Amino acid sequence: MANDFSLRSGTEHGHRTSTRDLSRKWDYARLRRGVFGTAAFLVVWWVAASTQPTYLLPSPLEVGGALWGELASGALFVHLGQSLLHYLPGVALGVTAGGALGIAMGWWGRLDDVLTPVVRVLRPIPPLAWIVFAIIWFGLGHTGAAFIVFIGAFWITFYNAYSGVENSSRELLEVATNLGIDSEYRLIRRVVIPDATPELLTGIRTSVGQCWMMVVAAELFGAPGVGYEIITSANNLAMERSVAYMLAISAVFLASDWGVRRLEARLLRWQP
Amino acid sequence: MTDTVSSPAPTVAVEGVHKRYETTDGAGTTALADVSFTIDPGEFVTVVGPSGCGKTTLARLVGGFESPTSGRVLVDETPVTSPAPDRAMVFQAYHLFPWLSVQENVAFGLVEQGVAEDVRNERVEAMLELVGLSDRASAYPAELSGGMKQRVGLARALAVDPGLLLMDEPFGSVDSQTRRRLQRELLDIWRTVEKTVVFVTHDIQEAVLMSDRVLVLTGTPGRVRDDVTVELPRPRDRTDDAFIGYVDTLFDLVETTI
Numbered sequence: 001m002a003n004d005f006s007l008r009s010g011t012e013h014g015h016r017t018s019t020r021d022l023s024r025k026w027d028y029a030r031l032r033r034g035v036f037g038t039a040a041f042l043v044v045w046w047v048a049a050s051t052q053p054t055y056l057l058p059s060p061l062e063v064g065g066a067l068w069g070e071l072a073s074g075a076l077f078v079h080l081g082q083s084l085l086h087y088l089p090g091v092a093l094g095v096t097a098g099g100a101l102g103i104a105m106g107w108w109g110r111l112d113d114v115l116t117p118v119v120r121v122l123r124p125i126p127p128l129a130w131i132v133f134a135i136i137w138f139g140l141g142h143t144g145a146a147f148i149v150f151i152g153a154f155w156i157t158f159y160n161a162y163s164g165v166e167n168s169s170r171e172l173l174e175v176a177t178n179l180g181i182d183s184e185y186r187l188i189r190r191v192v193i194p195d196a197t198p199e200l201l202t203g204i205r206t207s208v209g210q211c212w213m214m215v216v217a218a219e220l221f222g223a224p225g226v227g228y229e230i231i232t233s234a235n236n237l238a239m240e241r242s243v244a245y246m247l248a249i250s251a252v253f254l255a256s257d258w259g260v261r262r263l264e265a266r267l268l269r270w271q272p
Numbered sequence: 273m274t275d276t277v278s279s280p281a282p283t284v285a286v287e288g289v290h291k292r293y294e295t296t297d298g299a300g301t302t303a304l305a306d307v308s309f310t311i312d313p314g315e316f317v318t319v320v321g322p323s324g325c326g327k328t329t330l331a332r333l334v335g336g337f338e339s340p341t342s343g344r345v346l347v348d349e350t351p352v353t354s355p356a357p358d359r360a361m362v363f364q365a366y367h368l369f370p371w372l373s374v375q376e377n378v379a380f381g382l383v384e385q386g387v388a389e390d391v392r393n394e395r396v397e398a399m400l401e402l403v404g405l406s407d408r409a410s411a412y413p414a415e416l417s418g419g420m421k422q423r424v425g426l427a428r429a430l431a432v433d434p435g436l437l438l439m440d441e442p443f444g445s446v447d448s449q450t451r452r453r454l455q456r457e458l459l460d461i462w463r464t465v466e467k468t469v470v471f472v473t474h475d476i477q478e479a480v481l482m483s484d485r486v487l488v489l490t491g492t493p494g495r496v497r498d499d500v501t502v503e504l505p506r507p508r509d510r511t512d513d514a515f516i517g518y519v520d521t522l523f524d525l526v527e528t529t530i
Contacts, residue, residue, distance in 0.1 A: 171367045178355040180380030194371045270371045272415035
């Protein structure tokens, strides 16, 4: 099991180091290729857009203009704020509940037996499919959108927590009992959760990313926020504004992902 | 909980122990058959034998990590039913908590026993000094060499002040120089702390160097082939004729089956 542990951390680690190395010392060759790729993409976009009307494909310049307009008027921040109102509670509650259930089912075999059939059936359902209930139960407001986000974060974190606990080291549990732990609560707190932390963090990072997709999808159905702006702009044929809001989602995704990676690096600094 | 966790060195009595493992095909294997012996307080007893003779199983039974199929294990007249800090184990694969620093690993048992923080810190410091790791107190296990990891393992076990120290091939994963140094250090430590030691190894030289008595386990299932008292003064010299004599005798006992 000790091997298993290092194997797991090994892959995680490789990933993190590569980003860390880049921030420490610029790899100019890589940067050059990246700039080239971006420029090529923009040129292709531009050329393609010049052959089409704006409502079919806005040009990069038009999108830039729209983005600037939304930034300058402050509208972008208002709508991002509305989306955060769905995103933050949804992610926070989903990660907490999913993580707790995953740990509980990974640890207590009986509970696992009881709930596995239900979990097997419910887990594959895409969070967005619950939109019908979200609308009926909570209406098309903040709560409904937060509910969709909650479901997404819940299953992602559940799955990672469950497998993290299931793979926890039997040897370390033995050591812990040998050193005087005699309650399950202490065992879970002192060994099971720390041992599953790499997986738990993977679950949290995936949730934090995926839930930006879910919040936008949920808002397409009418809850105010970035997703709602994307769809209403498109309905008004203001495609450049839709794309500007799409880019805003991309930006907050990158920012939150960076944040979680930083947290991960901090909490897992014990890994080789 | 009290602040002092000291347990005096106990006697160990293994009485008619059988250990059988059920396998999935239903056949089952017997690891130990009718194993009996006693160990006096403060004695350093080594269990040697070829791989598969059940010597690790024996240590695990004394530790309470497993229960005998029949027979019983008594530590100070009390039957062993589960692992406990008064029978601390040092493992071949170290099994340090990788997310805890060296000092947090050593403090683990003390925290769980509710030892007050100032007493705990003092004790951890003393243990780290004992194993020569004071300067690596805040390192994580992944940053340590095998020999250092095992020093942490030993310090962690000693920190809870067990009367009985169980060591399952503790130096089996380190290079031979480190191994010799650790053997010397363990003997020095054992001299200063009053502990009964059960030490499992397949290294016969190690057994002669370290122990008061050597239990030879052979066969499948494992049985006690012989019980050899090493009557050599410490520190022992590997090149000494009497030392070599013991090694030869034990080699013959291990090699030839009953």
